[in-house]
Amino acid sequence: MDPRKYSLVRALRPFSYSVALIACGLGVLVASQEGYGNSLRAFWVILAGVLAQATVNLINDHSDKSLWRASTEISESQRQRVLALISRNTRIGILCGMAAAVIGLWLTWQTNLGLLLLCIAGFLGGYYYTAEPVNYKRRGLGVILVFWFTGVLLVVGAYYSMAAGISLNSVLLSLPIAILSSLLLLSNELRDLDADRQYGLKTLSVRIGFGAARLLYWGLLVSCYLVCVILWRQGFLGEPLALLPSLLFALWLLRILALPDGGGVTLPPLTGRYFMLFGVGYLYSVYAAGATG
Template identity: 35%
Template sequence: MFLTLSKHPKHLREGSVLKYLIALRPFSFVASAFPVTVGAMLAEDFSLTRYILSLIAAVLLHAGVNTTNDYFDYKSGVDTKESLGSSGLLVSGKITLKEELFLSVLCYIASVVLGIFLIKMSGLALLWIGLVGLVLGYAYTGHPFYLKYRALGMFLVFILMGPLMVLGAYYVQTGRFSVEALFVSVPIGIATDLILLANEIRDSEYDRKSGIKTLPILIGDLASSYLYAVLVGLIYVFVFYLVVTGVLKSIALVSLVAFFLYAGVMRQLFQKSTGKKSAREIAAVDKMSALAEMILFVSMILGLMG
């Protein structure tokens, strides 16, 4: 995805394995591990083999999207030395466009190969989920779609990291879909969306200069900050519903701890939106949102255990 949470180390040797690992942005993979794990654990008969294969396939797809995102963001001038996003390797000259493109293609191919195995194991319906995932993942920033630049990034992230991955992982385990899995996918997709939204509010000035459109550019930072708050509330509406209906055990309410992180992000976003703080002064809002998502992840896993 395409979710950006950190910069690269200052000292990287040319051609090092570490350089390529950082280019994949592994710190963001919790956003794909979360839905796949929850979707698999919803199944009554859990297969560890199918889970591991689906997790690796999802992570490889995510890595392909990350590298595609960096590739096209750099080519289009969105990522610069002044911007706060991306792995930072292209703008610093520590990796070439050809290397970035090669990594992206390699990840997509490996994901497809694993996907074929999973289709044979679980059923043909997974083919359509996989195709939608590949197309939307590439279209996020890929030529000629550039959907991220048309203010559709949040919609794509929600679909990809919420319903698509949860339902896909559940289908791999069971060979069918379920309404429960769909409901569980909603707070997961929203939590990942919040990372992107915090990122876009923080980076709205950079994005505006680059000539791209994001939701904060269309509706303003202040309205987007209010949207962030509403989405946080929706997460807990769904968590409470899932606990009340017995899909999750009451221990899932531990996720309320994450609310304090979300509240801290909301405060900073409103401060930036009203001119009280600059983008660099709230640079950690996406990291804080990601940490909150991780707490939600752990609490939902606990709520599915036993």
């Protein structure tokens, strides 16, 4: 493992915030199109989503402490420095989580207790990604469950914060975002596959192997656009050409993925940038469908 990954900037994982921004933005947009627009509430919804993402990013490294305590590859002074960095990141993550919780309580007061249940489900999903006794990352369920917890739940939760309810539109339109949330996590697993295998972390990519994980990455990208075609044919999306730039980027990503190392350390940040590019085009396409509907 690389101690540099615990620097605050790297622990925050900046490329991952495209998920919170796009997912919450989508929920807010769909709610606004259905007559539940509120710019002040929309601001707090998106901020809460970003803070929640920061919380998950920062506290998920806490479980690495046991690995560093058991490591024989570093000196005791280095070990203590790494453990101190992880503890610092965890404390900052807790502060971000507390801020997100305060906003969540205010939004619950503005809507109803149903939102609180969604927030609790989202918190548990993020916390138990690496926390015991669940730790669904090492059970190989991360890529699967992030589809629901980060994709569908984040979009639907943002919509609920605005509309005080759930609509079928918000669920259906969340599907491409949910698929790409899984794609982003898979890119991390591909990068970390050798290290995870070395330390006995049975992620999905470790379980199925590099070749199958790379094929899954390819399949998720393709399925995202297939779902978009279906949504467009059903009238949920307009201006499909808005997704063309992201499609070209996706083709380039697949070329990177075809390299012997699957893109290595460059794959996660490139996938994060792709997510943002797709998300902007997707939001515009959703907006265009509402404007002409």
